[in-house]
Amino acid sequence: MPKLGMAPIRRAQLIQATFECIHEFGFQGTTIAKVSKIAGVSTGIVSHYFGGKGGLLEATMRHLLKSLNRAASGNSKNSDDPKDRIIAIINANFSSEQVTPAAATVWLAFWGQALHDPALARLQRVNLSRLQSNLRYWLCKLMVRNDAKFVAEGLAAMIDGIWLRGAFQTGGIDQKEATRLCLDYLERQLEKHQV
Amino acid sequence: MPKLGMAPIRRAQLIQATFECIHEFGFQGTTIAKVSKIAGVSTGIVSHYFGGKGGLLEATMRHLLKSLNRAASGNSKNSDDPKDRIIAIINANFSSEQVTPAAATVWLAFWGQALHDPALARLQRVNLSRLQSNLRYWLCKLMVRNDAKFVAEGLAAMIDGIWLRGAFQTGGIDQKEATRLCLDYLERQLEKHQV
Amino acid sequence: MPKLGMAPIRRAQLIQATFECIHEFGFQGTTIAKVSKIAGVSTGIVSHYFGGKGGLLEATMRHLLKSLNRAASGNSKNSDDPKDRIIAIINANFSSEQVTPAAATVWLAFWGQALHDPALARLQRVNLSRLQSNLRYWLCKLMVRNDAKFVAEGLAAMIDGIWLRGAFQTGGIDQKEATRLCLDYLERQLEKHQV
Amino acid sequence: MPKLGMAPIRRAQLIQATFECIHEFGFQGTTIAKVSKIAGVSTGIVSHYFGGKGGLLEATMRHLLKSLNRAASGNSKNSDDPKDRIIAIINANFSSEQVTPAAATVWLAFWGQALHDPALARLQRVNLSRLQSNLRYWLCKLMVRNDAKFVAEGLAAMIDGIWLRGAFQTGGIDQKEATRLCLDYLERQLEKHQV
DNA sequence: GATGAATGAGGTTTCATTCAT
DNA sequence: TATGAATGAAACCTCATTCAT
Numbered sequence: 001m002p003k004l005g006m007a008p009i010r011r012a013q014l015i016q017a018t019f020e021c022i023h024e025f026g027f028q029g030t031t032i033a034k035v036s037k038i039a040g041v042s043t044g045i046v047s048h049y050f051g052g053k054g055g056l057l058e059a060t061m062r063h064l065l066k067s068l069n070r071a072a073s074g075n076s077k078n079s080d081d082p083k084d085r086i087i088a089i090i091n092a093n094f095s096s097e098q099v100t101p102a103a104a105t106v107w108l109a110f111w112g113q114a115l116h117d118p119a120l121a122r123l124q125r126v127n128l129s130r131l132q133s134n135l136r137y138w139l140c141k142l143m144v145r146n147d148a149k150f151v152a153e154g155l156a157a158m159i160d161g162i163w164l165r166g167a168f169q170t171g172g173i174d175q176k177e178a179t180r181l182c183l184d185y186l187e188r189q190l191e192k193h194q195v
Numbered sequence: 196m197p198k199l200g201m202a203p204i205r206r207a208q209l210i211q212a213t214f215e216c217i218h219e220f221g222f223q224g225t226t227i228a229k230v231s232k233i234a235g236v237s238t239g240i241v242s243h244y245f246g247g248k249g250g251l252l253e254a255t256m257r258h259l260l261k262s263l264n265r266a267a268s269g270n271s272k273n274s275d276d277p278k279d280r281i282i283a284i285i286n287a288n289f290s291s292e293q294v295t296p297a298a299a300t301v302w303l304a305f306w307g308q309a310l311h312d313p314a315l316a317r318l319q320r321v322n323l324s325r326l327q328s329n330l331r332y333w334l335c336k337l338m339v340r341n342d343a344k345f346v347a348e349g350l351a352a353m354i355d356g357i358w359l360r361g362a363f364q365t366g367g368i369d370q371k372e373a374t375r376l377c378l379d380y381l382e383r384q385l386e387k388h389q390v
Numbered sequence: 391m392p393k394l395g396m397a398p399i400r401r402a403q404l405i406q407a408t409f410e411c412i413h414e415f416g417f418q419g420t421t422i423a424k425v426s427k428i429a430g431v432s433t434g435i436v437s438h439y440f441g442g443k444g445g446l447l448e449a450t451m452r453h454l455l456k457s458l459n460r461a462a463s464g465n466s467k468n469s470d471d472p473k474d475r476i477i478a479i480i481n482a483n484f485s486s487e488q489v490t491p492a493a494a495t496v497w498l499a500f501w502g503q504a505l506h507d508p509a510l511a512r513l514q515r516v517n518l519s520r521l522q523s524n525l526r527y528w529l530c531k532l533m534v535r536n537d538a539k540f541v542a543e544g545l546a547a548m549i550d551g552i553w554l555r556g557a558f559q560t561g562g563i564d565q566k567e568a569t570r571l572c573l574d575y576l577e578r579q580l581e582k583h584q585v
Numbered sequence: 586m587p588k589l590g591m592a593p594i595r596r597a598q599l600i601q602a603t604f605e606c607i608h609e610f611g612f613q614g615t616t617i618a619k620v621s622k623i624a625g626v627s628t629g630i631v632s633h634y635f636g637g638k639g640g641l642l643e644a645t646m647r648h649l650l651k652s653l654n655r656a657a658s659g660n661s662k663n664s665d666d667p668k669d670r671i672i673a674i675i676n677a678n679f680s681s682e683q684v685t686p687a688a689a690t691v692w693l694a695f696w697g698q699a700l701h702d703p704a705l706a707r708l709q710r711v712n713l714s715r716l717q718s719n720l721r722y723w724l725c726k727l728m729v730r731n732d733a734k735f736v737a738e739g740l741a742a743m744i745d746g747i748w749l750r751g752a753f754q755t756g757g758i759d760q761k762e763a764t765r766l767c768l769d770y771l772e773r774q775l776e777k778h779q780v
Numbered sequence: 781g782a783t784g785a786a787t788g789a790g791g792t793t794t795c796a797t798t799c800a801t
Numbered sequence: 802t803a804t805g806a807a808t809g810a811a812a813c814c815t816c817a818t819t820c821a822t
Contacts, residue, residue: 006803010803041803045803
């Protein structure tokens with residue numbers, strides 16, 4: 001008598017446990033035994049649902065990315081003003097409830113790991129370019145193509161840099177300050193490049 | 196008498212090998228066996244000189260930090276103009292021969308690991324605060340204290356963000372573009388905050 | 391469901407294998423690899439059940455102690471005559487099927503090791519004092535306190551000395567002779583100290 | 586310009602260091618590195634003088650035996666009275682300055698090890714039989730052969746048992762009590778078996 | 781005679797994965 | 802579906818021994 005529909009529940013359980021485990025023990029310290037203990041299930045279940053440790057990590061990173069992006073894309077669907085959209089992107093990167101110290105920590109852990117794990121690297125590259133191309137798309141409407149590319153790079157670097165440094169600050173990212181820094185950068189650039 | 200004075204040579208050899216190993220295999224993939232094979236020595240030698248894997252990693256991170264900072268402190272000792280000094284700091288972060296793709300990769304690996312390794316975390320925190328306090332010191336001479344803090348944060352975030360993203364770009368950091376982004380940010384902020 | 395209830399079986403298997411290994415190779419020569427080979431299992435299982443080599447050794451010593459003491463406490467529950475009880479203690483120390491050459495060998499190995507291993511030392515001290523205090527308790531009923539202490543020391547020393555020397559005799563302890571030596575000592579002391 | 590006559594000095598140095606090392610760290614914990622550090626010499630010297638670790642241990646045991654026996658054979662050369670000689674043997678086993686807690690500890694360590702090390706086992710067997718045959722020789726002059734054998738066994742067991750238990754007592758062997766126990770045993774046996 | 785750098789086999793332990801139940 | 806016992810490869814570390822100096 002198999003329980004039906006357990007798959008999504010178990011998957012969510014394990015991904016959440018993996019997140020907590022990476023947060024607490026880091027990438028090196030994350031083992032299947034620890035994860036399954038946190039999740040309250042047996043070790044065998046991981047291979048059953050994710051095919052192995054790699055699959056679990058990939059799923060966890062994918063989930064983390066989705067959480068962050070869902071937050072980022074939810075806002076300001078109602079406006080088509082380019083500046084509003086850019087502000088919305090910035091806000092989305094720092095304003096959601098996803099911006100926790102744990103998220104910054106885990107995020108950085110994946111960042112370091114992705115360089116040497118093809119599956120994770122793909123996810124990471126997609127993510128890196130999405131932020132930049134989103135920004136560039138709307139900036140293009142406010143300045144010439146080359147300037148837009150330049151500003152998009154600067155803004156993306158600042159956003160990621162804030163996340164990066166936030167992972168080492170006790171208390172994590174100061175969301176208000178983070179937003180202020182990015183908006184100020186945007187403002188300065190718009191002044192400079194305005195048509 | 197045995198061969199004397201081998202210590203510094205072996206240490207350098209092993210640190211270099213560790214650097215290469217992290218670059219190629221990542222933190223998880225770096226083992227004593229691989230490192231010693233790259234260095235062309237036996238495995239036992241690592242414990243002999245560094246007391247263990249942890250000591251080797253710490254020494255490697257310390258070495259990397261020193262390389263980066265030596266580059267950063269070499270320039271423009273001759274000027275006391277605040278703006279010149281800040282420009283020098285920016286240049287130093289991107290202009291030296293230390294800014295290789297390998298360095299960015301290894302740097303990011305340490306960054307992710309440091310969160311869960313006390314010894315590395317100490318080194319990392321020292322490094323993070325040094326960049327920002329250096330910037331703040333000279334910015335204070337150009338604007339009021341609070342603004343200086345704000346700009347220092349932004350500049351530090353941008354610098355680190357560029358390194359971070361650079362680790363994922365094939366070809367690594369584009370030094371010219373990196374410098375241009377930071378100098379432009381500085382310029383805009385000086386305009387805004389100028390006395 | 392996996393095989394349940396394997397724990398006690400495996401533990402017994404491994405303890406028995408450890409016993410044989412110490413008997414054959416001594417304490418220095420006893421390695422996890424050898425033990426698990428004798429037991430016919432993999433090396434990893436030892437940490438799984440005993441947490442490590444130390445735990446295995448401690449469990450083995452505990453088991454050995456229990457075997458010896460179980461033998462010692464089984465006899466003559468029906469009598470309350472002090473002399474009978476003392477005789478029973480002596481008999482128990484030499485009369486059981488536990489008094490094998492292997493037991494003497496392993497016993498001596500633990501003895502030497504316990505001096506520098508806190509966990510084993512605790513077990514050993516408990517055991518040493520139990521023999522003596524048991525003897526003293528019943529001797530006190532036959533002579534004055536100080537004499538009882540004296541005789542208990544002598545008897546305990548003789549019993550342990552016989553075990554000790556027995557470890558080096560081919561064929562092990564001669565149980566009949568051992569008993570005779572101790573009973574004779576007891577008899578002489580009772581003559582001397584009798585009321 | 587080789588220093589002449591260093592051999593005996595170095596050998597003594599290393600044997601003494603080995604003794605201390607076994608006392609402090611036990612047999613398992615005794616390594617060439619520790620011994621040579623205690624002795625204040627290099628590691629290579631051990632192989633140079635003793636051919637290896639085994640040789641060092643054997644030499645140390647031999648030295649320990651010699652110390653104990655030299656003490657035992659020094660006394661009462663002037664008497665030919667059998668009882669005097671036996672008393673002298675007993676005294677010698679407990680009265681010398683060799684009966685230290687350290688000696689009991691190291692002695693027991695060798696005892697355990699000797700079972701599985703042919704070189705040490707030979708020394709041990711010689712020693713075990715010497716004590717007993719010495720005792721038997723003089724006892725034969727006081728009682729019939731079979732009784733003498735019996736008493737010699739008992740006395741030897743008691744002596745060794747006292748050493749054994751002494752290794753676990755803080756403060757080591759109580760020399761006065763030890764002697765009293767053995768002399769009392771002898772006295773009782775002489776009473777019983779006297780012609 | 782003496783050093784200590786270097787080796788590499790071997791020890792313990794960890795851990796992802798498999799599989800009978 | 803789910804378990805967890807079991808495996809065995811591989812990691813780190815220790816240490817007796819060798820050898821160029």
